Amino acid sequence: MATFSEITALLGEPRFDWSDPAPWIELEQEFGIEFPVDFREIVNAYGSIVINGQLYLEHPAGHLLHSLGETIRGDLELWRDEDMAEFLPSPVGANPGELMPVASAMTGESVFLRVPDEPSSPWCVLVQELDSPAHTLYEMTFSAWLLAYLKGRDVTVCSRNLAPDGPFWEFLS
Template identity: 75%
Template sequence: MTTLSDVRALLGESRFDWSDPEPWNELEREFGVAFPADFREIVDAYGSISINGQLYLKHPAVHLLHDLGSFVRQEIEFWREEDMAEFLPSRAGAGAGELLPVATATTGEAVFLAVPEGPSSSWRVLVQEMDSPSWTLYEMTFGAWLLAYLKGRDVTLCSRDRAPDGPFHAPLP
């Protein structure tokens, strides 16, 4: 299983280190789903950041410009519009079997967590490419997907050209 220490080894030290669970609790009550532990752990460690100047992650407790709750609400609404819904394999949302939007990229991709359909199912990652428009489902956790991205593997987003000297992160302004 991917751990935060694996991500830190490639991305560098985190300085956000959030420990209050209340923003997550509020978000999870609102959407009726518990975010995966690895996603929470990574976002709590780094906060709202840009990775390789390409991938954007947001934390639920950060100021209004970069909070995860606003992002998820706006993205669900966007992906449920009639002309956008056809570009996903299932409905955007937080219910079982739906796609929960959690990140975006400057290169036009949207990153979703596929909500497990049942207790024996696992979280998976789906990346939708706006320029294609196609999507790819990855049978891995968010932490494993992020680690593959940081290692330069092809997980729809490509970091080699954006981070020739190795992965890096910066807080969102």
């Protein structure tokens, strides 16, 4: 299992270091789920960022333009549309087996966390390619998926061409 220290070793030291649980509590109450600990840890450390000029992560305490809650609400509406729903293997939402949109890429991919069927089961990552009906389920945690991405492995969102000198990030403005 990927560790936070492996991610920071590749991505660099975080500078956001959020510790107030209030935005997460509010978001989790609204959607009726608890986001995975590893996802929260990464987002709390880095905040609303773009990685390698490609992968967008947002924090729930972000301002209106870069708020995880606002993005999730909009993405749920988009993916619940009849024309879009057919591109996913499961409905979007917070029920077991459903897909919760949590990140996106400038190259057209949407990143979802698959809500576990059982509370003790692990979360998985699903990446949907917006320009095609293709999607890939990764039977790994968000941190393991992100670590694979940072190492340049093909996890549907691919950074090799965008980060030739190694992974980097910047705050969303």
